[in-house]
Every structure is written in structure tokens, then in C-alpha cells.
Amino acid sequence: MGRDGEAELSEMAAIRASVHDPMMIAIARAMLENDLPTAEPLLRQRLKQDPFDVAAIRLMAELAARIGRYRDSETLLRRALELAPAFAAARANLATVLYKQHRFAEAVGELDAVLAAGEVDAGKLNLKAAALGRIGGYDEAMRIYAELTRTFPDHAKLWMSYGHILKTVGDQAEAIAAYRRALEIEPGLGEVWWSLANLKTVQFGDADVEAMEAALESAEGLSDENRLHLHFALGKAFEDRVEPARSFVHYAEGNQLRSMEIKHDPDAIAAQVDHVIETLTPAFVSEHMGQGDPSPDPIFVLGLPRAGSTLIEQILSSHSQVEGTMELPDIPQMAMREAREAGGKRQDWIDALAGMEPGRLAELGAEFLDRTRIQRKTDKPFYIDKLPNNWAYLGFIALILPNANIIDARRHPLDCCFSNFKQHFAKGQGFSYDLSHIGRYYADYVRAMAHYERVMPGRVHRVVHERLLDDPEGEVRSLLAYLGLPFEEACLQFHTNTRAVRTASSEQVRRPINRDGVGQWRAYEAWLGPLKDALGDLPEAYAER
Structure with a gap:
């Protein structure tokens, strides 16, 4: 009726x-207690009785x-909003699901x-800032x-999130101050201690070490999440003090x-x-190469974490x-979605690729360009x-974007792998928590990259981290030549670049090139047997494989 x-x-x-x-009260009680086996059948019964019950x-x-x-x-949330467009709680839930x-x-x-509808609260503002x-x-x-921390000055996690953003934009002093404020409020918040350690520039004093150890010892109420962050932070503290035995104990815990x-x-x-090697043969690649989107805009820098990719970027x-x-x-x-839609497991993108129309x-390729367009803030061509x-x-990547450039960031395996072991990642690096798994x-x-070099010779440009440290100008000139770009002196003055950097290397790439990270594994060699066994001869052969 309008x-x-x-x-x-x-x-x-x-x-x-x-x-x-x-019934809704019973469902809500079960959800509050996270008793999903009780809640689900009740919800199904409720929606069978009334499919239009938006709540x-x-x-x-x-x-x-x-x-x-x-x-x-x-x-489900889009259906709820179709039925009740003014249902702000459902829209806020949708925002959370999209974020995830x-x-x-x-x-x-x-x-x-x-x-805009007036449903303003700290949770929604916090989620918007994170997004x-x-x-x-x-x-x-x-x-x-800044506004939230003024409104809620005693909310430790808000100060932590504020610190993360300040670190990303390069305001290290203010980031440290925000992290320290969070710890004043909640001394046992392990993620904040690790955030300070992860700056790679903060030296923990005796009082800091004592506070972290005290938090670990007060087991009551300390979550595993806080505990593991505290262990990683103490590992870094004792590493800085050149006490590798005590440091390794905490990293291992x-x-x-x-x-x-x-x-x-x-x-x-x-x-x-193995499946890549079996399926993506020279004949297969030759047959499919050139069918993707022809745009040359993306440059992919890949390899292991802690291999120097942030420096290259x-x-x-x-x-x-x-x-x-x-x-x-x-x-x-995108790859995992294609695998699912082809009826396979999320890892089976290779079969999905082989069966594509x-x-x-x-x-x-066009979808990738469209999805990532929001990340482009300038009119630079690449x-x-x-x-x-x-x-x-x-x-x-090579088949959907045949003209994209691909750079392999490779670092000495013992330095790279041990650096992963002592780095706590927020997510996505499940291999990094066991020395044998990392190796x-x-x-x-290395096996996969060697295969791609056989079937697509010259397609990937390798940057060996140690060579970049030894001869920055020569390696940068070679890299730019691969990309078809003229040499610019600014590339050697990268540390003056004020761009935001989100990774664990954010503070390291704001310094001139240095060899501080070379050979750090040697102090821990006594405990690296499982890693060495898994690597085999790669410490000698990694640069050429």
C-alpha cells in the first residue's frame, strides 16, 4: 500500500x-549458553511453524x-532484511558476517x-574502524x-586496536603509548604484550618481564590465547637479552x-x-595460457612469511x-570457492581449474581486478x-592473469623458518607452530616453485633476500627490469616511504637496508634438529632450486 x-x-x-x-525464550537461553545442539532443532521447529519469523x-x-x-x-540475514528492512540488529549481524x-x-x-539510522554503539563503531x-x-x-578511547578510557582492547592502526600508519611512539595504556588497564592482556614485542624495536625492561611472568603464573582466569601471546612476548624479551635457552622455552610453549x-x-x-605437479603439465599450461584477463596491473609477491616480501613491496x-x-x-x-562449486574439497582448485569452461x-581474472579495486588509492598503473x-x-594466478608479474621472495631456510617459529601470526599460517612442519x-x-619454473620458464622472478642485502642496487635494477620499469633512485630510499604497512615487518622496512636478521637461528641451533631434518640440503641449495 506504500x-x-x-x-x-x-x-x-x-x-x-x-x-x-x-519457545523463543528457550532458544535464546540455549544460544546464550552456546548450547547449539538444543537451539538448532528448536529454531527449525519455530521456522517450520512460521517461516516469516524474522527474529x-x-x-x-x-x-x-x-x-x-x-x-x-x-x-538468512538478507532474507530477514528483505522481510524487515528496518531490523538494525540483523543488518549489524550482516556487517559482521561480511567482515568475517x-x-x-x-x-x-x-x-x-x-x-545512519541512529543505532550507534561502541561495538558497531569498533567493527567499522576495523573494516x-x-x-x-x-x-x-x-x-x-580516538573518539572511542575518549568515551571508554578504561577499555583495554580499544586501546590495543588503536595501537594497531597507529603502528600501521607509522606512528610508532603513539602506538607504543596506546599499547602501554592498555596494559595499565589490563596487565594480563597477552596480545598487547606481543604487539609491543612484534614492533621489533621495543626492548622490554625488568619490570616488563616481571609483569609478564606474573601474569603467566596467575593461572586463574588466564585464557590460552593470553597465555600463548605472553610466551611469544617473553621469547622475544629473552632473545633480546641474549638468553637463547630461556627464550626458546617460551617460543616452544x-x-x-x-x-x-x-x-x-x-x-x-x-x-x-604433488597434485599440482601431476596436473599442471607443460601441455596443460600451454593449452590454457593466454585465456585469462590480459590486464598487466597486478604484481604478486609471494613465498613464505618472513622471507623479505614486505621489503620488496x-x-x-x-x-x-x-x-x-x-x-x-x-x-x-576465489580458488577455494571454485573448488567447492566444482564439488571438491576447498584445496582441490587444481581439478576445478582443469575442468573450467x-x-x-x-x-x-576480471573478478580479481574488480574485487581488489577498492585497495587502489592512486592512479598508478601497477x-x-x-x-x-x-x-x-x-x-x-598465472592462468587467470597471464600478464601479471610474479615475484618469489626467498630467504635462507634456517633464518626464514626459525623466524616463522618465533612469530605469532594472527591467522592463516598453521604450518608455523612446529619446527618439522615449517621445514x-x-x-x-621450493618443490612447487621448481615445477612452475619447468612448465613456465622465466614467468616468475626470484629475489633471494641475502643477495638483496649484499647488492641492493643490482638486485633492484634486475627486479625493475623484469617488471619493465625504469630504475628510480627512490626505490633505494624505500625507508623514507610513509605508506601504511600492516605486516610484522612494518618497523623494519622503515629503516635502511641492514643485515640484523641474518643468522639469528644460530643462537638456537641446539634445538633446531627437527627443522634441519625436514629441510635436508636446502640450507645449501635454496637459492638455486
């Missing part, structure tokens, strides 16, 4: 009324999100709608965090806690590399024709995706 205002009022009245329904649809979406079924959750799918720009759009930080909206994110949680399977990585982004972005999640997401490769894990999808992962990566 009476939208009255319709919205009626919809919201119905939603409010549902909270008094006995029940929203709760079913929340249940799906809790078990990681974000696409299902999104579908790495669809940050869409999440910001939904949050803007919620906030803005993932799409380069640092100025607005900092403004939001932190890694053990995360390894038990993640349960990485190194055999799955080896099997995937910082050097290239100092060039007048290249824009640095961040570690973009799009290639793995003509024209699909070009569609996927931009960088430096997600290290993209080595595992190199064949996918096997490095070996499988």
Missing part, C-alpha cells in the same frame, strides 16, 4: 513481541555464523546504514578509535599451545603440491608507477598483492 513507515513500525513491533514467546531467522543466522557457515548466515568473509567494503556499507583498516581507510579508522588448537596437516600440503611501492596495498585474501578465496579464466601464501595458488612447508614450497 505505507512504508507504518510497515516498519509493525515489523519491529512483531520482532519485539517475539521475545516474550516461550528466529536472525537467530538461525547467528547459529550458522558460530559454526563458521558464513555464507548460510549471510543468506573478508568483504570489508560491503561491511562498511552495511554499518553506515545502521549508524576501514582493512581497505586503507586509516584516517577515519584513527578518528573512530607458545607454539605448542597454538599447534594443539590448529592441528596443521603437513601431508595435505605435500599432496597438494616497500621498494617497489617507492616507484612512481607502483602502488603498495597489503596482503589481499582474494586469490585463496572456455572463458571462465578471463572471468576470474599494484601489489603480497600475500605470501599465494605460492600455493601460483598456477591459478616440510618450506621444502614443498
Whole structure:
């Protein structure tokens, strides 16, 4: 009837009324206690009785999100909003689900709608700031965090998040101050201690070490998440004090806690590399090469984490024709989606690639360009995706974007692998919490890259980290020649570049080139037997394989 205002009022009245329904109360109680086996059948019964119960649809979406079924959750939330467009709680939930799918720009759009409707609270503002930080909206994110910390001056995690953004934009002094303020409020917040350690420039004093040890000893109420962060931070503290035995104990404890949680399977990585070698033969690559999107815009920098990829990105982004972005999640997401839609497991993108119809490769290349467009803030012709894990999808990249440039960042395996072991990653590096697993992962990566060099000779340009340290100008000139770009002196002055950097190397690439990270594994050699065994002869042969 066109009476939208009255319709919205009626919809919201119905939603409010549902909270008094006995079945909905039982469902809410089960959800509050995270008793999903009880909640799910009750929700199904409720929606069978009334498929238009928007409150029940929203709760079913929340249940799906809790078990990681974000696409299902999104579908349910969009149905709820179709029925009740003014249901701000459902829209806020949708923003959260989009964020968890790495669809940050869409999440910001939904949050803007919620906030414009007057539904303003700290949680929504915090989520918006986090999403803005993932799409380069640092100025607005900092403004939001500054406002939130003024409103909630005793909220430790807000100060921590504020510190993360300040670190990203290079304001190290203010970042440290924000982290220190968080610790004043909550001394046992392990992630903040690790955030300070992860700056790589903070030297912990005796009082800091005592505070961290005291937090570990007060076991009551200390979560495993806080515990493992404290272990990693203490590992760094004792490393700086040149006490490798005490340092290694803490690194090992932190890694053990995360390894038990993640349960990485190194055999799955080896099997995937085997499958790449079996499927992506010279004949297959020759048949499919050139069918993707012809754009030359993306530059992929890949390899292992802690191999020097951030340094390469910082050097290239100092060039007048290249824009640095961040570690973009799009290639793995697209590859895994294609695998699922082809009826395979998420790792089976190789079979999906082999079965694609003509024209699909070009569609996927165009999709990547479209998905990543929001990360481009300048009109420079080239931009960088430096997600290290993209080595595992190199064949996918090469076929959907045949003119994209690909750079392999390679570092001495003992330095690289041990650096991974002592680095706690927020997510995505499940191999890094066990020395044997790290060594096997490095070996499988080298195996895969050797195969791609055989089937696509010259397609990938390798930058060996130690050679870059020894001869910066020669290596930079070679890299730019591969990219077809003229040499620019600014590339050697990369440390003066004020761009935002999100990775663990953010502070290191703001210094002139140095050899501080070379040979750090040697102090820990007594404990690196499992890593050495897994690597075999790679410490001698890594640069040429």
C-alpha cells in the first residue's frame, strides 16, 4: 500500500513481541549458553511453524555464523532484511558476517546504514574502524578509535586496536603509548604484550618481564590465547637479552599451545603440491595460457612469511608507477570457492581449474581486478598483492592473469623458518607452530616453485633476500627490469616511504637496508634438529632450486 513507515513500525513491533514467546525464550537461553545442539532443532521447529519469523531467522543466522557457515548466515540475514528492512540488529549481524568473509567494503556499507539510522554503539563503531583498516581507510579508522578511547578510557582492547592502526600508519611512539595504556588497564592482556614485542624495536625492561611472568603464573582466569601471546612476548624479551635457552622455552610453549588448537596437516600440503605437479603439465599450461584477463596491473609477491616480501613491496611501492596495498585474501578465496562449486574439497582448485569452461579464466581474472579495486588509492598503473601464501595458488594466478608479474621472495631456510617459529601470526599460517612442519612447508614450497619454473620458464622472478642485502642496487635494477620499469633512485630510499604497512615487518622496512636478521637461528641451533631434518640440503641449495 506504500505505507512504508507504518510497515516498519509493525515489523519491529512483531520482532519485539517475539521475545516474550516461550519457545523463543528457550532458544535464546540455549544460544546464550552456546548450547547449539538444543537451539538448532528448536529454531527449525519455530521456522517450520512460521517461516516469516524474522527474529528466529536472525537467530538461525547467528547459529550458522558460530559454526563458521558464513555464507548460510549471510543468506538468512538478507532474507530477514528483505522481510524487515528496518531490523538494525540483523543488518549489524550482516556487517559482521561480511567482515568475517573478508568483504570489508560491503561491511562498511552495511554499518553506515545502521549508524545512519541512529543505532550507534561502541561495538558497531569498533567493527567499522576495523573494516576501514582493512581497505586503507586509516584516517577515519584513527578518528573512530580516538573518539572511542575518549568515551571508554578504561577499555583495554580499544586501546590495543588503536595501537594497531597507529603502528600501521607509522606512528610508532603513539602506538607504543596506546599499547602501554592498555596494559595499565589490563596487565594480563597477552596480545598487547606481543604487539609491543612484534614492533621489533621495543626492548622490554625488568619490570616488563616481571609483569609478564606474573601474569603467566596467575593461572586463574588466564585464557590460552593470553597465555600463548605472553610466551611469544617473553621469547622475544629473552632473545633480546641474549638468553637463547630461556627464550626458546617460551617460543616452544607458545607454539605448542597454538599447534594443539590448529592441528596443521603437513601431508595435505605435500599432496597438494604433488597434485599440482601431476596436473599442471607443460601441455596443460600451454593449452590454457593466454585465456585469462590480459590486464598487466597486478604484481604478486609471494613465498613464505618472513622471507623479505614486505621489503620488496616497500621498494617497489617507492616507484612512481607502483602502488603498495597489503596482503589481499582474494586469490585463496576465489580458488577455494571454485573448488567447492566444482564439488571438491576447498584445496582441490587444481581439478576445478582443469575442468573450467572456455572463458571462465578471463572471468576470474576480471573478478580479481574488480574485487581488489577498492585497495587502489592512486592512479598508478601497477599494484601489489603480497600475500605470501599465494605460492600455493601460483598456477591459478598465472592462468587467470597471464600478464601479471610474479615475484618469489626467498630467504635462507634456517633464518626464514626459525623466524616463522618465533612469530605469532594472527591467522592463516598453521604450518608455523612446529619446527618439522615449517621445514616440510618450506621444502614443498621450493618443490612447487621448481615445477612452475619447468612448465613456465622465466614467468616468475626470484629475489633471494641475502643477495638483496649484499647488492641492493643490482638486485633492484634486475627486479625493475623484469617488471619493465625504469630504475628510480627512490626505490633505494624505500625507508623514507610513509605508506601504511600492516605486516610484522612494518618497523623494519622503515629503516635502511641492514643485515640484523641474518643468522639469528644460530643462537638456537641446539634445538633446531627437527627443522634441519625436514629441510635436508636446502640450507645449501635454496637459492638455486
